[in-house]
Amino acid sequence: MPRKTYRQAINEALDSEMARDENVIVMGEDVAGGAGGSGEDDAYGGVLGVTKGLVGKYGRTRVIDTPITESAIMGAAAGAASTGLRPVAELMFVDFVGVCFDQIFNQAAKFRYMFGGKARTPLVIRSMIGAGMSAAAQHSQALHPIFTHIPGLKVVMPSNAYDAKGLLIQAIRDDDPVIFLEHKALYDTQAEVPDEPYTIPFGEAEFVTEGDDVTVVAFSAMVPRAKAVADELDKDGIEVELIDPRTTSPLDEEAILESVERTGRLVIVDESSPRCGMAADIAALVASKGFAHLKAPVAMVTPPHTPVPFAPNLEAAYLPSTDRIAAAVRATLGEAVPAE
Amino acid sequence: MQLDRPTLIEAYRRMRLIRDFEDNVQAQFEQGRIPGFVHLYAGQEASAVGVCLHLSDEDYIGSTHRGHGHCIAKGCDVTGMMKEIFGREGGLCRGKGGSMHIADLDKGMLGANAIVGGNPPLVVGAALTLKTKGLPHVAVSFTGDGGSNQGTTFEAMNLAVVLGLPAIFVFENNGYGEGTGVDYAVGADSIAGRAAGFGMPATTVDGRDFFAVFEAAREAIERARTGGGPSAIEVTCMRQHGHFIGDAQAYRSKEELERVRADDPLRLFRERVTSEGRLEPADLDAVDRECAEAIAAAIDAAEAAPVPAEDELLTDVYVSY
Ligand SMILES: Cc1ncc(C[n+]2csc(CCOP(=O)(O)OP(=O)(O)O)c2C)c(N)n1
Numbered sequence: 001m002p003r004k005t006y007r008q009a010i011n012e013a014l015d016s017e018m019a020r021d022e023n024v025i026v027m028g029e030d031v032a033g034g035a036g037g038s039g040e041d042d043a044y045g046g047v048l049g050v051t052k053g054l055v056g057k058y059g060r061t062r063v064i065d066t067p068i069t070e071s072a073i074m075g076a077a078a079g080a081a082s083t084g085l086r087p088v089a090e091l092m093f094v095d096f097v098g099v100c101f102d103q104i105f106n107q108a109a110k111f112r113y114m115f116g117g118k119a120r121t122p123l124v125i126r127s128m129i130g131a132g133m134s135a136a137a138q139h140s141q142a143l144h145p146i147f148t149h150i151p152g153l154k155v156v157m158p159s160n161a162y163d164a165k166g167l168l169i170q171a172i173r174d175d176d177p178v179i180f181l182e183h184k185a186l187y188d189t190q191a192e193v194p195d196e197p198y199t200i201p202f203g204e205a206e207f208v209t210e211g212d213d214v215t216v217v218a219f220s221a222m223v224p225r226a227k228a229v230a231d232e233l234d235k236d237g238i239e240v241e242l243i244d245p246r247t248t249s250p251l252d253e254e255a256i257l258e259s260v261e262r263t264g265r266l267v268i269v270d271e272s273s274p275r276c277g278m279a280a281d282i283a284a285l286v287a288s289k290g291f292a293h294l295k296a297p298v299a300m301v302t303p304p305h306t307p308v309p310f311a312p313n314l315e316a317a318y319l320p321s322t323d324r325i326a327a328a329v330r331a332t333l334g335e336a337v338p339a340e
Numbered sequence: 341m342q343l344d345r346p347t348l349i350e351a352y353r354r355m356r357l358i359r360d361f362e363d364n365v366q367a368q369f370e371q372g373r374i375p376g377f378v379h380l381y382a383g384q385e386a387s388a389v390g391v392c393l394h395l396s397d398e399d400y401i402g403s404t405h406r407g408h409g410h411c412i413a414k415g416c417d418v419t420g421m422m423k424e425i426f427g428r429e430g431g432l433c434r435g436k437g438g439s440m441h442i443a444d445l446d447k448g449m450l451g452a453n454a455i456v457g458g459n460p461p462l463v464v465g466a467a468l469t470l471k472t473k474g475l476p477h478v479a480v481s482f483t484g485d486g487g488s489n490q491g492t493t494f495e496a497m498n499l500a501v502v503l504g505l506p507a508i509f510v511f512e513n514n515g516y517g518e519g520t521g522v523d524y525a526v527g528a529d530s531i532a533g534r535a536a537g538f539g540m541p542a543t544t545v546d547g548r549d550f551f552a553v554f555e556a557a558r559e560a561i562e563r564a565r566t567g568g569g570p571s572a573i574e575v576t577c578m579r580q581h582g583h584f585i586g587d588a589q590a591y592r593s594k595e596e597l598e599r600v601r602a603d604d605p606l607r608l609f610r611e612r613v614t615s616e617g618r619l620e621p622a623d624l625d626a627v628d629r630e631c632a633e634a635i636a637a638a639i640d641a642a643e644a645a646p647v648p649a650e651d652e653l654l655t656d657v658y659v660s661y
Binding site (some may be wrong): 029030033034035036037038039040043044065066067068069070071072095096098099133134135136137138139196248304305306307310311312313314317318 | 375376377397427428433435436437438440441453454455457458486487488489491492516517518519520521522523524525526588589590591593595596626646648650652653654657
């Protein structure tokens with residue numbers, strides 16, 4: 001199977017869905033780029049080149065560069081979705097959601113419920129999360145718990161290229177608003193990705209490694225990090241079961257509970273803030289529904305409760321490190337852990 | 341208005357300092373010494389300086405992701421700025437903000453802002469403070485043509501008019517928001533015209549011409565200081581570089597990029613003041629040397645500064661963390 005980058009996989013998903021269904025449109029700031037300039041037409045393809053080439057195939061009526069007006073972009077996409085199109089709207093960095101919150105969570109997320117189940121809002125909002133580029137506090141957040149908190153939104157967080165393609169096609173074919181969160185540190189990672197379209201259902205976790213000693217649940221860019229730790233611990237005879245839920249809403253509770261029932265130990269690795277975050281959510285799930293199986297306190301590996309710093313050394317200290325993840329796993333096994 | 345010699349020299353000094361700062365930041369970035377995203381202001385110097393020369397430390401400005409020029413024009417220390425951009429201790433934000441978030445409240449610089457449309461409402465708030473406290477100062481928002489389309493900007497303009505605040509909205513129209521052209525992205529005939537629709541005086545000036553900006557700003561700021569309320573100034577200008585360092589600028593034609601160089605506001609200033617006999621080339625050369633030295637010293641200091649201590653990660657989340 002051909003190896004492709006996460007970026008390419010997302011581009012292919014958009015391309016194949018636009019080819020399959022003429023109601024699928026892509027809109028956002030510089031999703032093509034070059035509109036109204038004196039030079040090239042498809043100059044950007046999104047700031048990180050994810051949508052490159054689509055405007056050449058589908059034209060500017062289906063690949064729409066917008067002004068910098070996120071409220072209008074998200075609202076227009078939601079309005080178009082509820083009237084017959086299937087928009088994929090790009091919110092360039094997830095941090096910009098502040099200026100368009102209302103349209104996403106008071107409007108799009110609630111149409112179906114508020115209107116007695118009659119409305120359909122087949123909207124996908126693609127956005128970029130995460131730290132690691134020294135982009136500082138206004139361009140580096142992992143805000144998935146905020147979306148997960150809102151009933152009516154489906155939230156998808158692919159951790160690799162294969163999942164990115166299958167989950168995005170699924171998202172575009174879904175009749176509900178889906179928040180599709182791409183991690184900026186993953187765009188150049190590669191995996192085997194089929195050329196043909198395929199879908200991955202929402203709410204089905206992936207067992208990245210299987211093991212009976214400790215369950216590790218990780219999200220997005222923390223999955224490859226946790227995988228590296230699992231591989232390392234395997235050499236010491238510690239068998240980690242690494243679970244990537246892939247979607248936080250719906251969440252594959254069963255996979256997590258079933259695994260913890262076997263291992264009796266749980267470590268959660270996530271890049272969102274610790275308070276009211278993903279790790280707290282999974283910990284509460286297991287504490288309330290799987291407490292009897294726990295042999296050790298649940299460990300949560302997250303950033304500290306601070307905004308994301310700019311200086312590279314501080315940013316590195318902010319993100320959960322492989323050392324911290326390994327130490328958390330060892331701690332749940334009752335091993336003495338050297339002080340940090 | 342005829343400007344005296346010290347004012348002319350100061351205007352040139354600030355513009356030159358911005359240009360040298362940007363040229364050197366670009367070189368350092370390309371050598372891998374500066375992390376993150378950097379957006380250069382070169383080419384737009386006459387706008388920041390033409391406005392900020394009228395302001396004191398008691399007046400406020402709010403800036404954008406392209407904030408270095410506004411910071412320098414407002415009097416921020418270039419060494420503190422350089423350390424910040426390098427992510428070092430002693431930076432104006434102690435290495436926590438970086439290029440897109442430089443602020444210096446003692447200088448009335450309320451912060452570069454990496455959210456497009458983030459600063460106009462904040463500047464309206466600063467103007468509200470000034471009016472409420474009865475202070476004779478003003479607050480200036482610098483926003484791009486792209487940011488002029490943001491809902492927050494519209495709401496801020498309307499609120500400033502409704503409350504009669506000493507706020508000035510400066511729209512630096514450099515033709516692009518990232519890779520999208522202004523003629524495509526701004527539906528109105530002009531940004532100034534649209535601002536006028538909110539009920540305030542608004543003009544358009546040629547941002548290559550320091551004197552034009554200076555004069556328009558003088559009028560708007562005087563009006564705001566004397567209770568005349570907000571106004572808007574659209575400054576047409578060109579950014580000499582890409583949206584960020586590393587941007588290939590494929591959306592701009594070769595001819596356009598050549599024109600950008602030819603329309604350099606610093607060169608136009610120099611030609612004008614020397615041809616009119618208001619300054620000697622030697623005066624300006626002396627400024628050039630002084631600025632080059634200041635920036636070289638700033639880079640040396642930034643390179644020598646330590647990175648922030650790791651426990652800085654947890655400080656300043658709250659006032660008493
Ligand atoms: C709310 C928000 N949307 C989008 C962006 C991404 N972005 C950063 S700068 C920029 C273009 C801004 O253009 P303009 O206001 O004209 O300023 P210029 O870059 O030309 O100085 C965009 C879209 C952002 N930082 N914030």
